[in-house]
Amino acid sequence: MTPRPSSSGPDPEKTAAKKAAKSAKAVKKAGTKKAAVKKAVPREAAVEVAVSPCLDAGDRERLLAGTHHEPHAVLGAHRVPGGVAFRAFRPYALAVTVLSGKLRVELHNDGDGFFSGLVPLSEVPLHRLLVAYEGTVQETEDPYRFLPTLGDLDLHLIGEGRHEQLWQALGAHPTTHEGVAGTRFAVWAPNARGVRVAGGFNFWDGTGHPMRSLGSAGVWELFLPGVGAGELYKFEITRPDGSRTFRADPLARRTEVPPATSSVVHASDYTWGDGEWLARRADAPAHEAPLSAYEIHLPSWRPGLTYRQLAEQLPAYVADLGFTHVELMPVSEHPFGGSWGYQVTGFYAPTARLGDPDDFKYLVDRLHRAGIGVLMDWVPAHFPRDDWALAEFDGRPLYEHSDPLRAAHPDWGTLEFDFGRREVRNFLVANAVYWCEEFHIDGLRVDAVASMLYLDYSREPGQWTPNEHGGRENLDAVAFLQEMNATVYRRVPGVVTVAEESTAWDGVTRATHHMGPSGFGGLGFGLKWNMGWMHDSLEYMSREPVHRKYHHGDMTFSMVYAYSENYVLPISHDEVVHGKKSLVSKMPGDWWQQRANERAYLGFMWAHPGKQLLFMGQEFAQGAEWSEAHGPDWWLLDPEYGASADHRGVRDLVRDLNTVYRATPALWRRDTHPSGFAWVVGDAAEDDVLAFLRLDTDGTPLLAVSNFAPVIRPDYRLGVPDDVPAWHEVLNTDAARYGGGDVGNPDPVKPEPQGWHGRPASVRLTLPPLATVWLRPA
Structure with missing residues (x-):
């Protein structure tokens, strides 16, 4: 905006206008064919035949049409016969004057926003432009005098x-x-x-x-x-x-x-304070360390909070509950909030709904300083068709596949990336690195991997073309995922990549250079969501207890393949939306039984081989499905509501599960090795009982027993090792403080020399109804 003239000083507009008029007179007097600054012209320049500085018709037309590939070659200042030609393209300008030291030359108005002039100089000088518009004059650099910024x-x-x-x-x-x-x-x-x-x-x-x-x-x-x-x-x-x-x-x-x-346009000036976290992040690989993740949709965890406001509340809440990590649903920019971030348009930008990129860095930093790792959902499988974003970005398929059948995702109305194009792979691989390097993200959970791996994913015969070997595998996607994982692990030590892969693809978490029976190298992920365990166990838990004995295998089958990959046990947002009910509402029975079932299930889950993931709201038995519009029902924890003690009890259990879990290496150090697990009894279908040992590297055990029947089972005998003098109950999901009936084993339990379940000794336990108990050597 042009400042208003003061009563005691000169009018800036009039002053600038006088200067421009004076400059114009000087140029008019000198002309374009005579030496306006003779002292600057060497003798040999005098024999050169001057040329017109005006742009030719072709260049003018291309610049006006926006189709010129080399504007710097014709605009700016260039040595030509007769001196230096200055050319500027300034639509709507009234006059343009070149400023260089004491030199002031008004360029000729060639029409259509073009200005030019020939100055008899031997060298191209550094110069600026004085541009007069109606009502204002601006002094600025000439963008077309600069060399490229990319090498x-x-x-x-x-x-x-x-x-x-x-x-x-x-x-x-x-x-x-x-x-x-x-x-x-x-x-x-x-x-x-x-x-x-x-x-x-x-x-x-x-x-x-x-x-x-x-x-x-x-x-x-x-x-x-x-x-x-x-x-x-x-x-x-x-x-x-x-x-x-x-x-x-x-x-x-x-x-x-x-x-x-x-x-x-963004320039970060954030100063990180998480150096201690980063220094020890790579001490142990994720599959050999405790990992208990709290999944969060940031915009609805506490609706209305910004990144910085979340940073004041979220780390304390997560640390209090003992989770080792948070997993953020996608934070990359997305136009439609109802997509929960899974239809990304800004792959390199945190959503501006909650603040700017430095604000997001502040949130990650505060989580790290609280001892909490940050995983982030990453969506390289597809992108929306918005006509201002990536779809046919430069007028032709660019980021998407050129084959319309390969490009169109049949389920989501989106476009799939062309993983076979090296620049597109680069865009995505660099994006994965970007989040880890620039935002200190500790891991990427890759969404919808199965949709990338199969050419026939959700497609009918005739809607897809086999690969060069006649198979259904998307070889381009395989190569992309391998490159992404290898690059991220090489560049950012201590991070983990996690695949949401819903099929039995071989080698998801195998190293990329290790070939499998299928002939493919591993995909190179660190962990994989165990969708089979999730589906089977929730099916079992949703049944009335009287029917569970007929489906006992749903709870044991996961151990058949538990060591085929490095698994995460996910109770994610996908399981508590779209009519699937919240976790507690999936459970049968009255309200007391529903809560008891959820507590027993969580105890079983935390003891089962694999890492844990629990979606927000399920940690306090929210009864309603999640909605991004209002988030978790925090009012259920408000003391003024009589039912809140029921919900606080489940939350207290989750806190204790995490506390004991983190302090018990038997529960996580050998998650991916068969020597870390042993059945005590896996076939007690009539009793609805499961019992197993988790073992540390030195053999230190934890005994986990789940009774999924609504009856107390006193003096229930289980076989145990004979080298443990006594067992102490360290967790009981039926404890009164969790809202249970407080049935359990308060005193140390000493083994008896009677062999049982193929083991040399046995213990007799009281199993509470619909509950899981953990026991460790006293």
């Missing part, structure tokens, strides 16, 4: 699909280039006929800011002086057919708050 190595790596820090090359970056502060813009759009930058800084008219093509890599680049952090922008792309489209930056690190769709 040959960047372009080579982008072209090869091997730029592991792609976000540092592409996107918008405030920087100082050739001594001038501004923002460098770069975007991959190989099919575009031209690309321009539009934003608040040019009133969303990119006509005067065309980008240059940097060759075969398909990258377009422009450095804009004076543009800084916080500016809104998009890329204006001219498609192959000549039409134009405004697109958000695929590598934008910040976005507007949805439903607005612009990208935002």
Whole structure:
């Protein structure tokens, strides 16, 4: 905005106008064919035949149409016969004057926003532009005098699909280039006929800011002086057919708050304080360490809270309950909140709904300082069709597969990535690295892996084409997942990748260089969600106890394949929405029995081989399904409600489960090795009883016993090792403080020399109804 003149000082507009008029007179007097500054002209220059500085018709037409590949070659200042030609493209400008030291030259108005002039100089000088618009005059740098901001190595790596820090090359970056502060813009759009930058800084008219093509890599680049952090922008792309489209930056690190769709120039100034956490993060691999994750949908955990406000509440809550990690449902920017983040448009930007990227860093930092790891859902399987985002980004299929049958996801109305295109793989692999390196994320849970692995996923015959070997495996997706995992583990020690893979694909958590019987190398994930265990065990628990004996195998079958992969036992958001009921509401019986069933189930789950994951609200037996609109029913924990003690009891159990779990290496150190588990009795179907031992590396045991019948079983004999002098009950889900009947074994239980269940000794326990008990050597 032009400042108003004061009564005691000169009018800035009049002063600038006088200067521009004076400059115009000087140029008019000198002319374009005479030496305006003779002292600067060497003798040999005098014999050169001067040329017209005006752009030819072809360049003018391409610049006006937004299809010029090399605007820097014709705009700016260039040595030509007769001196230096200055050319500027400033739509809506009334006059443009070149400033260089004491030199002031007003350029000729060539029409359509073009200005030019020939100055008899021997060398191209550093210069600025004084641009007069109606009512204002601006002094600015000439964007077209700068060399490219990307080097040959960047372009080579982008072209090869091997730029592991792609976000540092592409996107918008405030920087100082050739001594001038501004923002460098770069975007991959190989099919575009031209690309321009539009934003608040040019009133969303990119006509005067065309980008240059940097060759075969398909990258377009422009450095804009004076543009800084916080500016809104998009890329204006001219498609192959000549039409134009405004697109958000695929590598934008910040976005507007949805439903607005612009990208935002971002510069982080966050200082991390989690050095101690990062230093010890890689002490043990995830499958040999305790991992108990609390799954959270950040926008609805406490609706209305920002990232920084969440940072004041969430770490304390999670630490109090003893979880080792949080798992965040997708935080990448997404236009529709009802997708819960699973339809991503801004893969490099945390959602602006809760704050800016540094605010999100603050939340991660505070969680780390509280001793809590941060896992994040990552969605590389697909993206939505919004016409301002990735779909046909430069006028042709680019991020999606060129075959419409391969591109269209049949279930979600979205588009699948073209995993066979090296630049697309690079976009995704670098994105995985980005979250781990820039935001200190400790692990990525990869969504919908099965949909990526199979060409016929949700497709009927005739809707898919077999791979080159005649199979249904998506070989491109396999190669992508292997590359992603190998790259992340190499670059960021201590992180873990987790696959949500719902089939029996061989080798999901096997190393990529180890071949399996199928002929494929492993996918390289650290952990895999055990969807089979989840489905079978919930089926069992939802049945009336009188029927459970007929389905006993649902609770034991998981041990047949428990060591085929490194597993997580997931009770996730997917199990408590869309009519599936909350965890406690899945359970049969009256309210007391429902809570008892949930407590018994959680005790069984925490003792079973595998890591744990529990969705928010289930830790206090919320009866209603989760809704992103209002989140968990926290009022159930309010003391003024009489029923709140029931819910607090379940929450107290979860806290104790985590406390004992973390303090008992037998429950996690050998999660992925058969020597860490032994059945005591797995076939007591008539009793609805399961009992097993978990074993540490030194053989130290924990005995877990679940009674899924609604009756007390006194003096229930179980075989045990004979080298334990006494067993002490360390956890009982029927304890009164959890809302149970307080039936159990308060005193140490001494083994008897009577063999049982194939073991040399045995104990007689009182098994409470619908409960799980844990016992350790006293």
